[in-house]
Amino acid sequence: MVGVAAAQADSPVLTLGAALDAAQARSATLQAQDAATRVARDMAVSAGRLPDPVLRLSVDNLPIEGPMRYSLTDDFMTMRSVSLMQTLPNSDKRQAGSTRFEREAEATSAMRSLQLAKLSTQTARAWFERYFQEQMLGLLQRQREEAGRVIEAVESAYRGGRSAQADVLATHAAVARIDDRLHEVRADLTNALALLQRWVGEAASQPLGSSPPSIHRTRLSGHQLPHQIDQHPDITVMNARERVALADADVAKQDKNADWSWSLMYSKRGSQFGDMVSLGVSIPLQWDQTRKQDRDLSARLQRVEQVRLEREEMRREHLFEVQRLLANWQSNLSRLADYDKTLIPLTTERVAATEAAFRGGKAPLAAVLEAQRMVTDTRMERLRIEKQTAAWWAELEFLIPLDPVAQATPTDPSNPPAQEQKP
Numbered sequence: 329m330v331g332v333a334a335a336q337a338d339s340p341v342l343t344l345g346a347a348l349d350a351a352q353a354r355s356a357t358l359q360a361q362d363a364a365t366r367v368a369r370d371m372a373v374s375a376g377r378l379p380d381p382v383l384r385l386s387v388d389n390l391p392i393e394g395p396m397r398y399s400l401t402d403d404f405m406t407m408r409s410v411s412l413m414q415t416l417p418n419s420d421k422r423q424a425g426s427t428r429f430e431r432e433a434e435a436t437s438a439m440r441s442l443q444l445a446k447l448s449t450q451t452a453r454a455w456f457e458r459y460f461q462e463q464m465l466g467l468l469q470r471q472r473e474e475a476g477r478v479i480e481a482v483e484s485a486y487r488g489g490r491s492a493q494a495d496v497l498a499t500h501a502a503v504a505r506i507d508d509r510l511h512e513v514r515a516d517l518t519n520a521l522a523l524l525q526r527w528v529g530e531a532a533s534q535p536l537g538s539s540p541p542s543i544h545r546t547r548l549s550g551h552q553l554p555h556q557i558d559q560h561p562d563i564t565v566m567n568a569r570e571r572v573a574l575a576d577a578d579v580a581k582q583d584k585n586a587d588w589s590w591s592l593m594y595s596k597r598g599s600q601f602g603d604m605v606s607l608g609v610s611i612p613l614q615w616d617q618t619r620k621q622d623r624d625l626s627a628r629l630q631r632v633e634q635v636r637l638e639r640e641e642m643r644r645e646h647l648f649e650v651q652r653l654l655a656n657w658q659s660n661l662s663r664l665a666d667y668d669k670t671l672i673p674l675t676t677e678r679v680a681a682t683e684a685a686f687r688g689g690k691a692p693l694a695a696v697l698e699a700q701r702m703v704t705d706t707r708m709e710r711l712r713i714e715k716q717t718a719a720w721w722a723e724l725e726f727l728i729p730l731d732p733v734a735q736a737t738p739t740d741p742s743n744p745p746a747q748e749q750k751p
Contacts, residue, residue, distance in 0.1 A: 341537035342528070344455050350528040351451040352444065361440035368433035376426035384411040388595065401598030411593035411606075421582040428575035435568035441729045442561035451527040452722035458520040459536050460715035464708060465513045468506060471704045475503045482693065495693040502697045543714075543721040544661060547728065548654065557647045559728045566639035573635050577628035584621045586612040650727065653720050660717040667710040675703045 342350075352358060389405040396402040479499045485491035525532035548556060557563065589610040596603050614621060682699040685691035 340534055342534040344541050347451050347455045347528050350531045354529050357443050364436040365433050368429050372426045372429035375429050376422050379415045382413040404601045407595035407597050409593050409595040413591035415587050415589040417587045424578045424582045428579050431572045431575040435572050438564045438568040442565050445561045445726055448726035449722050453719050454524040456718040458524050460711055461517040461520045464711050468510050472506045498694050543718045546724045548724050560646050570635045573632040580625040580628045586614055653724055657720040671706055675706045
């Protein structure tokens with residue numbers, strides 16, 4: 329027996345923290361965002377370098393008619409040439425291009441934080457879904473066992489002539505209703521297991537344990553919400569996109585300075601003729617900057633303004649959504665407190681009173697079965713409310729990414745960073 333108990337104690341359990349770690353470790357989306365960040369940083373290095381020089385090998389002025397046709401050395405104009413050309417964008421333009429990709433890397437990193445927040449929320453909701461479905465299943469199974477004992481007692485009384493056949497039929501009907509609900513809850517539990525497996529993989533088959541995290545406390549605080557909402561991953565992504573748009577505008581501004589190119593060519597002719605060297609400079613003629621480069625810059629600046637306005641609208645929307653979530657979460661915590669303080673004790677007392685009346689011959693068996701059903705229904709409803717509360721808690725708790733600095737800093741008891749709602 330000791331060995332069995334030790335083996336059970338050593339068996340791994342899937343806590344919420346372990347589920348979050350497993351989901352993050354196996355997420356292909358997060359790995360894709362990491363790859364995108366590396367791509368942008370590599371492009372930033374490349375954009376800061378000079379364009380590749382161009383090597384050109386050519387045969388110029390080769391005759392194709394007359395006595396010297398196809399000869400590389402007879403005609404004095406025929407030349408075998410080697411040329412090298414290099415475009416020289418100024419350092420500010422190269423820096424602007426490099427900065428633009430650095431901002432792109434920051435944007436993909438912000439997108440990763442957004443994906444991580446969504447992943448954490450979905451994983452936590454799936455974990456709670458399985459947990460509460462197991463609690464519901466356990467509650468119904470206990471009711472089923474109690475109902476089985478009632479059937480045995482009623483059938484024994486019926487055989488002894490102390491009970492009516494209607495009581496036997498009523499108890500069997502009550503058990504049939506419980507069995508029907510058990511089928512429904514088992515199906516919901518199977519779906520919950522599949523959902524959890526979608527996020528954490530094979531670890532979903534591990535037992536969850538009996539100590540879920542408290543859902544009466546969240547890191548979001550109502551009086552600090554306008555400031556905290558600025559740390560929302562969506563807002564962070566929009567901030568990063570604004571910086572990308574500003575970098576694009578800077579690139580467009582630098583494009584108003586044309587890139588000069590120089591070239592050097594060495595040409596070899598026949599032995600009776602002298603070799604030649606050519607030098608050249610190419611200058612793009614931006615003769616219509618008003619309708620080309622200036623319009624391009626204006627478009628990029630308008631894009632910056634567009635992102636800023638979209639961010640402000642998104643901020644207002646998220647502020648409303650979080651306020652609504654907080655209100656619903658706090659309301660459900662109050663409802664759970666009422667269930668624990670009033671509703672469940674009342675239904676339990678009703679069962680005791682009805683059973684006493686039944687034993688005294690003052691109440692029918694149907695009244696006892698109905699009272700017992702009400703206890704189970706009340707407890708089931710409480711579990712449903714708690715499950716929804718946990719889902720809202722997960723959305724609030726993982727809405728804002730954790731700050732590593734804040735995690736490493738001890739909490740001041742006189743200034744708690746989180747809001748707690750006592751049941």
